[in-house]
Amino acid sequence: MPSVSQILTLSVSALTLASAALAEEVRVYNWSDYIDEQILSDFTAATGIDVVYDVFDSNEVLETKLLAGGTGYDVVVPTGTFLQRQIQAGVFQPLDKSKLSNMGNIWPEIAARTDRYDPDGTYSINYMWGTTGIGYNVGKVTEILGADAPVNSLSLVFDPANAEKLAECGIHILDAPEEMIPAALAYAGMDPTGQDQASLDKAGEVLKAVRPYIQKFHSSEYINALANGDICVAIGWSGDVLQARDRAAEADNGVEVEYSIPKEGALMWFDQMAIPADAPNPDGALKFIDYILRADVAALASNYIYYANGNLASQPLLNEDVIGDTAIYPDEATVANLYTVSPPAPKVQRTITRLWTNVKTDQ
Amino acid sequence: MGRRLLIFVPYFWLLALFLIPFLMVFRISLSDYDLAQPPYSPHFTGNVMEVVRALDWENYTFIFGDSLYLNSFLSSLRIAIISTLLTLAIGYPMAYAMARAPRGVQPLLVMLVILPFWTSFLIRVYAWIGILKSEGLLNLFLMSIGVISEPLSILNTNTAVYIGIVYAYLPFMILPLYATLEKMDDSLLEAAEDLGCSRMEAFWRITIPLSLPGIIAGSFLVFIPAMGEFVIPDLLGGSNTLMIGKTLWVEFFNNRDWPVAASVAMLLLAILIVPIVLFQKVQEKEAGL
Secondary structure, three states: OOOHHHHHHHHHHHHHHHOOOOOOEEEEEEEOOOOOHHHHHHHHHHHOOEEEEEEEOOHHHHHHHHHHOOOOOOEEOOEHHHHHHHHHOOOEOOOOHHHOOOHHHEOHHHHHHHOOOOHHHOOEEEEEEEEEEEEEEHHHHHHHHOOOOOOOOOHHHHOHHHHHHHHOOOEEEOOOHHHHHHHHHHHOOOOOOOOOHHHHHHHHHHHHHHHHHOOEEOOOHHHHHHHOOOOOEEEEEHHHHHHHHHHHHHHOOOOOEEEEOOOOOEEEEEEEEEOEOOOOOHHHHHHHHHHHOOHHHHHHHHHHHOOEEOEHHHHHHOOHHHHOOOOOOOOHHHHHOEEOOOOOOHHHHHHHHHHHHHHHHOO | OHHHHHHHHHHHHHHHHHHHHHHHHHHHHOOEEOOOOOOEEOOOOOOHHHHHHHOOOHHHHHHHHOHHHHHHHHHHHHHHHHHHHHHHHHHHHHHHHHHHOOOOOHHHHHHHHHHHHHOOHHHHHHHHHHHHOOOOHHHHHHHHOOOOOOOOOOOOOHHHHHHHHHHHHHHHHHHHHHHHHHOOOHHHHHHHHHOOOOHHHHHHHHHHHHOHHHHHHHHHHHHHHHHOOOHHHHHHOOOOOOOHHHHHHHHHHOOOOHHHHHHHHHHHHHHHHHHHHHHHHHHHHHHHO
């Protein structure tokens, strides 16, 4: 869902930056809590190009803007599945790789995985990638479910017996059907990438069984809620949960947050930088992307936001608590258990959205 | 000549800002979904004969075939009606007190009613999150005076939506009520009392009927925007608050189905036109008196 708070911050940042309209500028539209602001000021210092940086917290909001056209943005960062459909709709321009001097830094393994969304990376370059797993409050979950709480399993949330006990303490799940339906299917032991009617029915059944125990469907609020100890469990994005972990540690409020990749498997997603076809400053956009491709910059970003990047050259520069953490850079055995999904056909999309509305409104 | 020019202005306004956008939305509502930018393919370009031949009500039949839209509509209707009645119940005594206040104070009171508009609507609704949340001002206050021991969960429920709507639209109820009550002739009340009415009776038999146009105007000013409200249910309501404004949002953003979203918008408009026309009729009648 849209968060009006994003729109608010967006308008405020647009206002403060409007005064510098004379200098060359590049307008970037990225996910919330997804960059070290230092990178933006460094980029301006290095190139003399101002950055107007706006944020969103759902692919739907970005996609609607892109499909309407005339967004005014030079760089946008959709997730692979959405990107694939947007490429078909013709909203992006091919990247002029000759202007990307740091292309050599990319991680071929990640590029190979994103090829299914954007063959040969014609339109996009990976910014970050991650998994969708479980964030939990260690102390409270242990207190409620005991020391053998299934924190590395989706049954923590999708088993009504567990969910009921955790409800009082608070469960949030992502407001993103394209991620939660595969998770429900993985829990049910079915193919998480299934989009046929039987799969969707099953996913609906799993989700509806725990619906009464879910406090909120939201895609960014859980970071603070976990960090403040307001909720016990969230199904969320890896780096966001790890940011919550760090915020809690910094606040020293007695809250200990952990992230786990469920043993049933987890969704692996890729956020890709791309340039809209009608970008006002495509050259500036290429300079920005090239800057992000620098090994030291990519490392700075990952060290700050706790997401893995698609930049092989940055790996020696990563902090040990990033590169050494299997929740961020999973080992091979875990990677083998991760899955990726394809964008649904329009008719299926409607069924999925309808199912999601039914689940959320508890009908 | 000057008079014609004067009439032209509102008509131009209506044409440019209502009729043309309306026709654009209507055209999208008859289009097909398409993976393109923008995401629909129109059936026709503008030629009238072409339009008639290509009328395609597929999106409308779809909406009637799915209970979600009817349920959202009924739920919005319920929320809008209850909010309107609450606003009336709170707004009427306030407007009445304002109209009875000493002449010199009245402009100040009107000013106070308008004052909240000086702050952004969004920020005012946001402030309610701070008031209603479980560790918010309201709960802290109620707990400190010992009325409740456990915080009430109001935020993310329909109750919060009612509070938000009543708060946001109260001035739209008070101002027309005040306008009618203020110009009421006091000697009518005196006459009623002379003729043996009690104060209460005089209020019900004189004041209420005479303020009816204000009641109707205020109710429509609250009911119509409340019906299509999106921001308040989105910020204050829970995931199970079903309102047509939110359903429209989902249609537009999650399904990327502009044609169906446009059809929902057209139907909502058609449904709202009925009370607006009734309102017009009442006003005309009043003007005729």
